[in-house]
Amino acid sequence: MAMAMAMPMEVEMEMERGSAEICSGGSSSALLAPSVSDGGVAAQWSEMLPEALARIFAVLPLEERMRSVPVVCKAWRKAAMDPTCWRVVDLHEWSRLMPWEVIHRMVQLVVERSGGGLEELSVCRLANDEPVDYIAKRGHGLKVLRIPFCQVTDGCIANIAPSLSRITHLDISGCTAISKTALAQIGRSCKSLARLDRNMSFFFQTNNLVAEEYDDEALAIAAHMPLLRHLELCYGSLTNSGLAAILDKCKSLDFLDLRGCMNLTIDGAMAERCRKIRVIYNIKFNDQFQMLDLYDDMSDVHYSDDGWDIEEWYSSSDEIDDVLPCEMW
Incomplete structure (x- = not known):
């Protein structure tokens, strides 16, 4: 065909x-490059x-x-x-439009296709720990893992963190079921981590914490991730005390995103310290509903009839039943 x-x-x-x-070994027939003539001869x-x-x-x-x-x-x-085709997989936009059961099945498929060679994976809206555990246990070569807005827990992070020792970039933005405990475990296990994205939402920042907990995550990051170079904490609850701890301990930091962090007052001496690295923080709110569009605002996600789903991709394949069992996890 x-x-x-x-x-x-x-x-x-x-x-x-x-x-x-491929041709460097001297074989002139190693690769047949497509040659399309003016007449449109098929390669x-x-x-x-x-x-x-x-x-x-x-x-x-x-x-x-x-x-x-x-x-x-x-x-x-x-x-x-x-x-080779499955070392880098970006499911972020696709997973915004799909039911979580389908997302979980797709994750298993791409991890299996990678044959243990998965290096970079982006996916959101995983509904529980199981797919995250599946990714980590079979992706020992992972260097970049982006799992924003997933229901991953502290217990799962404790189990998988040792398997993620090669991670250099981790995105756990909007993962509301994890806490300072998970961040500390990540810092202890992932010594190569250079970038952490921990962006939250305005509503989580104000509705789910008490004042005594505002700096918990910032202090965990400062204590256990001293080699970070890039840190995103948009809509974080940290105060000046938490920020000072990060600046004191994370000596390699050269980028810090603090947009929407309303408990911060960055002026005077603190402003002078922030000028030494690239810090973004001066976002002003007109009212409590004004939110920074970090992820294209998840509230506008809707199911589309034009969306492509996993079953349709394999409608002509004899392997659909083997590759995509109905009860995956």
Whole structure:
């Protein structure tokens, strides 16, 4: 079955890099690059080496990798299953539109496809600890994990943190079920962590904490994450005391986002300290409902008839029952 697909610029660049590397051994037939004449002669993509195809497919949008590539021909389908295609997976926008059961099933699918080689994963709205545990236990090579607005708990973090020792960037923004306990465990286990995103919402900041807890998370970060270079605490509850602790202990910090932190008063000596690094903090509120749009405002999420779902991607596949069991977790 033939299918015409436009090549994005990233694909063309990756194809050139793959050609140079694969052909470096001296074999002139190692990679058959597409040659399209003015008359529109179809490129013989199916004759490429599987590893070359896999590298090209890896830079395609996720929907194309899942939905279009596997149905072109057997060679493409085989290449699309290669773990190389699944080292970096961004499900963030897609997961905003899907029921949590489908999101969980997709997470298991991409983790399995990666064959343990997953390096970067972005997904939101996971409804419990199970998919997060699944990711961590099978993704020992993870370097970037973005799981904002997920219902992950302190207990889950305690279990998985040792498996995330290679993490350099962690996003747990909006994860309201975790506390200073989880942050301390992350700091103790993830020694390579250079960036932490812990952005919250205006309503959580004001409705879920008492004054004695305002600096708990900031103090945990200061005590256990001294090597952080990038820290986001938008709508955090920290006060000047918590900020001072972070500035004292996190000596490598060069970026700090404090937008919406209404318990801070940054002037005088504190303002002078903040000038030494890049700090964003001067957001003014007109009323209590004015909110910074950190994640395109999750309140406007709606289900769309035009959304692409996981079942539809595999409607022509004989493996749908094996890959996507109804009872995954």
